[in-house]
Amino acid sequence: MCTWMTEQIGIAGAARGVPDWLKVTRANVFYDHPVSAPFDHALIIDFVNPDAGVGARVGIELSAASAWELVRAITAALESPEAQADLAAERHVLPGPEHETVS
Amino acid sequence: MKEGMIVEVVGFEGYEDTVIEGYLARPVTAGPTPGVVVLHHAPGLDPWCKEVVRRFASRGYTAVAPHLYHRRGPGHWADVAAAARAEGLAKAMPNDQVMGDIAGAAAYVRAQPGANGRVGVIGFCSGGRQAFLAACDVPSLDAAVDCWGGSVLPQPPDPGRPGPAPKGVIHRAPDMAMPLLGIFGNDDLNPAPEQVDEIERVLTKHGKSFEFFRYDGAGHAFFASDKPNYRQEQAVDGWERVFEFYNEHLR
Numbered sequence: 001m002c003t004w005m006t007e008q009i010g011i012a013g014a015a016r017g018v019p020d021w022l023k024v025t026r027a028n029v030f031y032d033h034p035v036s037a038p039f040d041h042a043l044i045i046d047f048v049n050p051d052a053g054v055g056a057r058v059g060i061e062l063s064a065a066s067a068w069e070l071v072r073a074i075t076a077a078l079e080s081p082e083a084q085a086d087l088a089a090e091r092h093v094l095p096g097p098e099h100e101t102v103s
Numbered sequence: 104m105k106e107g108m109i110v111e112v113v114g115f116e117g118y119e120d121t122v123i124e125g126y127l128a129r130p131v132t133a134g135p136t137p138g139v140v141v142l143h144h145a146p147g148l149d150p151w152c153k154e155v156v157r158r159f160a161s162r163g164y165t166a167v168a169p170h171l172y173h174r175r176g177p178g179h180w181a182d183v184a185a186a187a188r189a190e191g192l193a194k195a196m197p198n199d200q201v202m203g204d205i206a207g208a209a210a211y212v213r214a215q216p217g218a219n220g221r222v223g224v225i226g227f228c229s230g231g232r233q234a235f236l237a238a239c240d241v242p243s244l245d246a247a248v249d250c251w252g253g254s255v256l257p258q259p260p261d262p263g264r265p266g267p268a269p270k271g272v273i274h275r276a277p278d279m280a281m282p283l284l285g286i287f288g289n290d291d292l293n294p295a296p297e298q299v300d301e302i303e304r305v306l307t308k309h310g311k312s313f314e315f316f317r318y319d320g321a322g323h324a325f326f327a328s329d330k331p332n333y334r335q336e337q338a339v340d341g342w343e344r345v346f347e348f349y350n351e352h353l354r
Contacts, residue, residue: 016181028189033228033324035146035181040324040332046185054178054186 003080007073013037013062022056025049034061043067107131108160113167115211118203123173125208126153128160135219137353138212140205140244141168142230144324145192147184148172151329152227162346164353165215169208171196191266192229198272201233202240209243221245221353225345228253228324232272238283239275246352248284248345251323253293255302276305283313284348286341288321288334316344 014036024047034042042061049056062070077083086092110128117123126148130136139159143152148170159166170180172187172195187195209222223246226234231252238247249255257271283306287299294302299317306313318325318337325334326341 028185030188032188033144033146035149035184038330040322040327040330046189048186048189050186054176054182057182057185059181059185 003082005077005080007076009066009069009073011062011066011069012039013042013060013066015061016057016059018056018058022047022058023049023052024056024058025051031064035059037061037063039063104161108157110157110160113211115167115169115207117169117173117207118200121174123204123207124170125167125211126156126170127165127167127212128157129165129215130160130163132163132217134163134217136163136165136215136217137219137349138209138215138222139164139166139349139353140208140212140222140224141166142201142205142224142226142233143168143171144226144228144230145184145188146181147187148180149184151327154328155225155227158342164349165212165218167208167212169204171201171204174200196229196233198233198236198240202237205233205237206241206243209241213243219354223247223349223353226250226252227326231255235283236272236275238281239272239278242280244281246282246284246349248286248348250286250326250341251288251291251294253323255294256298258293273302273305276311277309279306279309279311281312282348282352283311284345285313285315286326286344287315287317288323288325288332288337289317289319290322292323314348316341 026048028046031043044061047058108128108130113125113127114122141156152168156166156168172183175187176183212222222244224234224237224244225248227250231249232255234247235249235252235255254269254271256273258269260268289296321334321337322332324332326338327333
């Protein structure tokens, strides 16, 4: 069923978009100097598809406070019965280890 | 102050003769022109770094910023930088590769019309560390400026950070073959003031020619006019120290 439940939060940051839908296979998450957001450091998330070239990327740069709000909103959205059912059924779970760190 | 300049994206041979991209600005002048190689910070060859290149041209220098992430492309500089940063510093910008790219950039600047044959390097943040290393590793350069270069010293292991702790480049100090200028903010965490003290101690022990300017009320990256850490008074003074230094050693 349609949930029609949307968590709306104010955020401060910057985003780099693409003209159309993009298959993404990886999220790179780090807290470092941003490119565009007017902060010294930012929580940066790049949704990418490494097999499709470096331009296959949706990037966001958020203030730390905004990122925490996003975490809260995501957690709240995942409380929906539909999300809980998908999680319980382990739908769309990626195979193998997906956590990697580099330095 | 030069009113006219030529700005262009160029290609030149870097490490292992690979042609990489660079952002170049040179003044319109008949006079002899020194050169500067500008090393971008971790976010890449961004608009602020390009402003720095043009700032040097406005002061009579031919400046080029090598795109140190070039090999991770092709693509928009920000996407290329994002892909490189995701792979980690050691893979994105290995020291040997960066030193080769700096040497190539210096040779390219030196070959420009009207070049006086003298070339300096300046780097910011990770580029500051690379400028320090270049002063020890790229003898074709004549002077180096390290702006708040992090991890010049070995960093202690940090359980909060993945991978091995940075090994630093201070062990190369005995090889430093040119004068070094350092610009630091006393509120910086890397390099923190006590780390700058230690760098001073090592350079003094080895009898190196260096001058450090350390600013109260400023932290990391206080030249970055598009970010909150920008400190107008300290940045204006810091830039004048940079131009005094290059005026003495490159003209």
